[in-house]
Amino acid sequence: MPRPRSATLPPAISLALALGLTACGGTPVHGTPGAAGVRDPYFPKSGNGGYDVTHYGLTLSYDPKDKRLKGTADITAKAGQDLSAFHLDLRGMDVTGITVEGHRATWSRAGQELTVRPRKDLDKGRTFRTTVHYSGTPETITDPDGSKEGWLRTADGALALGEPTGSTAWFPGNHHPSDKASYDVRVTVPEGLQAVSNGELRSETTTKGRTTYVWHTAEPMASYVATLAIGHYDITRSTTKKGLPVYVAVDPTQAKASKKVLAGIPGIIDWEERTFGPYPFSSTGAIVDRPEDAGYALETQNRPVFPGAPDTGTLVHELAHEWYGDSVTPKSWRDMWLNEGFATYAEWLWQEDHGGDSADKIFHALYEGDYYEPVDNSEVWAFPPATPPDAAHISDPPVYYRGAMVLHKIRQLVGDKTFFAILRGWAATHRHRNADTADFTAYAENAAPDKDFTGIWTDWLHGKAKPDHP
Template sequence: MLRRGGGAARGRRLPLRPPDPPTPRPPRITNVPRPPGITPLTLARSLCLTLVLGLTACGGEGVHGKPGAAGVHDPYFPKSGNGGYDVTHYGLTLSYDPRGKRLTGTADITARALQNLSAFHLDLLGMNVSDVTVEGRKARWSRAGQELTVRPADDLDKGRTFRATVRYSGSPRTITDPDGSKEGWLRTADGALGLGEPTGSMAWFPGDHHPSDKASYDVRVSVPEGLQAVSNGELRSETTSGGRTTYAWHTAEPMASYVATLAIGHYDITRSTTKKGLPVYVAVDPTQAKASRKVLAGIPGIIDWEAYNFGPYPFSSTGAIVDRADDAGYALETQNRPVFPGAPDTATLVHELAHQWFGDSVTPKSWRDMWLNEGFATYAEWLWQEDHDGESADEIFHALYKGDYYEPADNSEIWAFPPADPPDAAHISDPPVYYRGAMVLHKIRRLVGDDAFYDIVQGWAATHRHRNADTADFTAYVEKSAPDKDFSGIWDHWLHGEGRPDHP
């Protein structure tokens, strides 16, 4: 993500196996003498415990499920996400009417139970829920804030794959972040824009909305004829009937919900490929077409350059969505095709496309680890300048350290807090996360040398491809990759240290 004012198919089922042989019944016991005062029921329970201890049928005292947690205790957004299950696939069927500002949706959620579940939570803010089923059976449900609590008709056993269906409708909300930015469902002049970082996706579909739970997606969107609906992944079909057009999008690779997007409006669509045949799908608001044409034509070259430096591109397509400048206050690294508020410059395009490796493929375990997204994407900008007749990364590093590079007059913003330890949710997108995060990477590069540095960067992206990682994973990976180097000074002073380090 680049904020203008603040810095910059899973879901397969297990194979069938032959049924287990029937468990032999314990012998029937009759004519057992009992002491006076012992009832038949008490005796039966005693015999059951003695003879077949551990069978859940005995006395009706089996192992029961319990509710999954309402949140995963993220240090900055503790209510986000949910415990007890892992989503493997979202199937969203949506219909939007821009005039009435009404969204109608059905969310088919395939998940695997991580514990014996009597109930589980989904994140959904606002919207009216009309019906919930689990495995095709009616489920009880209740609402409290962003929590939709679902109680299946029967407990879900640990390890079981299940399908929950939620039908809902209403006028989706625009959410104000702790830092004042707008996300969720943003109404535009001719449609709408769904953006999710960090919590906005819960405004337009129910789910496990924390970056630690990634899934594949199928999104079918019906809009009035004449409008387009652009989402992540690949466009599978486009059909028009009865004055409405339905677009079907498929995202096969795992995706965190905060980088899911839906853009509805009038767009000029262009399709091309990179030199290696990667599809490029670009949607541009007609008012931005002329201003953005030249820079967007550079997407194939940028992708090839980033693949050379960071390793193979992790997804099956790329591209961009360009809306009007006042539709959103920031660019966002939505998977496959980042969103831009107005025509981007090349640096911003490089930044958001670099996120496809760092943030979208290698996704943080929690919002504390944002520097692993933004530090890498910012450093990609420096490397691009270095390789394209601009300042070197070392020159940019020293200019930042001396206070001669960062645009705002108060350079102390960069040193306000350590990049790996933002003070609260309002600061996870502040300058230290971007610039000081990039400086950590440059310090590593200077210590190990260019060859070893690029091995580390590419190895990190490959090792954690389509997975989640945190700061401890990164530092451990770096140390393992260069065991003869001492990184303690970088970690202590640049990554976790307070204030500006004494020496650059």
């Protein structure tokens, strides 16, 4: 409707214009800011609304001597609404300039929230490119559970780990598991050091005393499983029986202790493919740093990170996450049992298939309090695996062990043939996507429509107390 020429407008139209609405439809003329978070139940500030990232192009430079990181992040995203502004998650680093679609943008900072205001509003459905220039000393972040993540300085370099919020320390982005993207990471370090990241190494060039490594991750990846390891590493390359590239980087101090177990990666991947279905990525491997560099292993995509030489069970666990966690990624941090319960059950299945205890024996040992692993059995029943009480408990024993027990109960109910079909079908149906607990329970019920899952969901998945019987 054209605007009337009269200087005096009807009250309804005057109000509409004052609110930024058209007179005829109530549709916003201008965009609105995207939300500063995605309302995750445990990390409400993580992630951002209004857009979906499709690709990160990171150009980084780091020198361990001065401990400073210099970076440029090219972020390609699609607007999910008409946007007048949007947020990026970034902790600590100094921002020196931002452009959106090649035009200078204004920005402001409040904690980890970097608010970007493009010169012109972005229409819903538009793909746009944001470039952020930044530098500084990246932070080491303390998790709610007390563990360290983010940018961890090591004896000869650095190690970037992201679960659950550590990736905010070294590049700006939409840092929540629900927004996955492809990555290109270009890292320049002093000559003599290696820089290892996710995906495949595309090039390695040395000029004037500095070496640049270019890594490409084609498959969607959540930012919490992105990694960067800078230091001295012994590099080995091999392949699985099917020709999948295996790239392993080991701190020289850990090479002897880890040689035998890491040589088993191709065999573990072959077994996991038979058990869980086709491997979901284009390469695999591992990064092994010193025990003091990180207090835990992490399922970083393509090549998990280990603090010192892992044992076979830990290697099986972290590689199983390539299916459950990295490919099928939780929609929120409440759904962590879909990562850890599955990877823990993978350890039980490995033992069962390789001359160890059966999964059933391990299940009953846990229930009876006779489990031999270093876990306080009483902690297994502290809370339901699908509803940790707060952010400090998303990686506690119930998420791992009781989560695995849920899967074993399903196996008991439906039988081996249907159960293993569920494991493979779940990974295939949600390959490179996000899923939550409701998605899984619905999938299991559809796979065995003649079975009653009520007791499993009520007592084992959501029940607060230890079930009365195994």
